[in-house]
Amino acid sequence: MSNLRIGVVGIPGKWSTEALADAIEARTGFRLVIDMADVELQLDSNRLLYRGQDLTELDALVVKKISETYTPHTLDRIELLRHAERAGVRVFSPTRSLMQLIDRLSGTLSLSAAGIPMPLTRVTESLQAAEQAVHEFGAAVLKPLYSTKARGMTLVEADDANLTTQLADFAAGNPMLYIQKKLDLSGRDLGMVFVGGQYLCTYARVGSQDAWNTTIHSGGRYEPFEPDAELIELGRKAQACFDLDFTTVDIALTDTGPVVFEVSAFGGFRGALEGCGIDAAASYLDWIMQTLETTRTC
Incomplete structure (x- = not known):
């Protein structure tokens, strides 16, 4: 069992947060779920405290979810994590990458500059x-x-x-x-999952008849989907704009070709599990452990 101490920044009690914390605990024996609302930065002592634990003493922080919804305040929370990063704690994904995707306009401009096809x-x-x-x-x-x-x-x-x-x-x-x-999606769009920049799987989100969007939040469901190599390459190019350790690229198939809606700063695990039958939390942890062990030996 590894002696690495890895904290999970997330929403206590939420499925994806707890699934990742469970996986980390099983591999390391250490468990810490961090609610950013209770984190305190003490600049006089250079400590970043969460319920008595100095987060700058950990080996890594994995940001599963930093807030329930995105607001400009979310950027302030990322700034606190940047303090831990400067102290030598590896943050997955890097704070500079997360900051690009909190503001929808920032992410859109990065994708557009890379020539990624998007809706008008x-x-x-x-x-x-x-x-x-x-x-x-x-x-x-x-x-x-x-x-x-x-x-x-x-x-x-x-x-x-x-x-x-x-x-x-x-x-x-x-x-x-x-x-x-608004595009005619025929009630379906795709979530393409990447870990460490490498393709993992793709699932479809199928919307309910009562909603104009396909989100699970609006009653959608997950289904399997097998993309071709060209579609995978589009997703790879989109996520490569942001240097994320784990992400989901939202893609729609239209009459004029595929388009990318967005790249997620905090992709979920449930779509991969229910749509692809893949434990994305375990795959992500494999990448995290490999990265940390490689860093230790360098």
Whole structure:
């Protein structure tokens, strides 16, 4: 049994967080699930404390989930982890990589710069420009810059008499309007899983008949999917923009070819288990242990 001390940053009681903590405990005998709401940075002593444990004394921190939802405050929590990173603690994934993906716009611009195909997207603070974009698209999804699992997303249509009001209401809480053309997904999109930059598996998310999106949060379910080599290469290129140790690339198959919706900073394990029959937590831990042991011997 390894004597490595690896903490899991996550949501106590949540399935993916506990599954990873269970796997780490089985391999190392050490278990620590960290709720960032209870972490204290003491700059005078250079300690990062969680319930008496100085996180800078650990061998590694694995960030499974840093908050229930993304907000600008999430970036503050990553800054605290950056303190541990500077102290020599290996953080999976690196904090610089996580920071790129908390703000949807930052991630989108990185993917676009790499030439990754994405849905038609407009970003503006102008309500007039936003309304024009919706009319060009016919139907669009308004996406908050800080959100996960389709939370806060709003479907709007060009022929809706209340479009102007809908845009104004959305802009009240989201001044920078992120507008993406609604695609016909036939009720399905894909989650492509990578560990250490290497392809692991792909599952499909199939939406319920009552929802316009496919998220499990909205009643979707997981199913197996076998991608071809070209689709895997697209996912690989997308995730390579961010240097993540574990991630899921969200891909949709359209009439004009595949497009990437986003790359997840904190990909889940359940899709791989239920859709692919693969224990992604164990695969991820294999990568973590290999990385840490290699670092020790260098």
